[in-house]
Amino acid sequence: MAFTVTAGQVHDLVGAAALLRHVPVPRRLIADRAYDARSFRDWLTEHGCQPVIPPNPTRKHPHTYDPQIYKQRNLVERMFCRLKDFRRIATRYDKRADTFLSAVLIAAALIWWLN
Numbered sequence: 001m002a003f004t005v006t007a008g009q010v011h012d013l014v015g016a017a018a019l020l021r022h023v024p025v026p027r028r029l030i031a032d033r034a035y036d037a038r039s040f041r042d043w044l045t046e047h048g049c050q051p052v053i054p055p056n057p058t059r060k061h062p063h064t065y066d067p068q069i070y071k072q073r074n075l076v077e078r079m080f081c082r083l084k085d086f087r088r089i090a091t092r093y094d095k096r097a098d099t100f101l102s103a104v105l106i107a108a109a110l111i112w113w114l115n
Contacts, residue, residue, distance in 0.1 A: 003104055005097045013040055025049050030073045033057075082111050 002022040006015040012034045025047040029035075036056045041063070044051045052069045055062035084090040086107045094100040 003101060003108070005101045005104075013037055016040065028052055028069065030070060030076070032073070079111075083107055 002019055004015060004019045004022065006018065016031070016035060017040075025044075026049055028050045029044055030052045033054055033056050035051075036053050036059070041051045041053065052065050052073075054065055054067075054070060083104065086103070088094070088103050089100075089107055092100060094103060
C-alpha cells in the first residue's frame with residue numbers, strides 16, 4: 001500500500017499516475033468516474049491491468065465495466081472515511097505536505113492495528 005500527497009488543485013489522474021509509480025501494477029483498478037480518461041485506461045490495459053471504471057455520462061461511446069466488481073470500491077471509500085475520523089487529517093491543519101503525510105501514515109497504521 002502507498003500514499004502520495006498532491007496539491008489541492010491537482011486533478012485526480014495526476015495523483016493516480018504518481019501513486020502507480022510506487023506500487024506494482026494491480027490486476028484490477030477500481031476507480032470512480034473521475035479516472036475515466038482514455039489515456040489512463042489505455043496505460044492500465046498496456047500494463048496488464050483491468051480498469052473497472054464506470055464511463056463518464058458525457059461519453060459518446062461508453063465502455064463496459066463489471067458492476068459487481070465495482071461494488072468493492074466501497075472498501076476504499078470506507079478506508080478514507082476511517083482516516084477522516086482523525087480531525088487532524090479531515091481538516092488538514094498541517095501546512096507542509098511531509099507533516100500531513102506522516103499524520104496520514106500514523107493514522108493508517110493505527111487503524112490497521114486496531115482492526
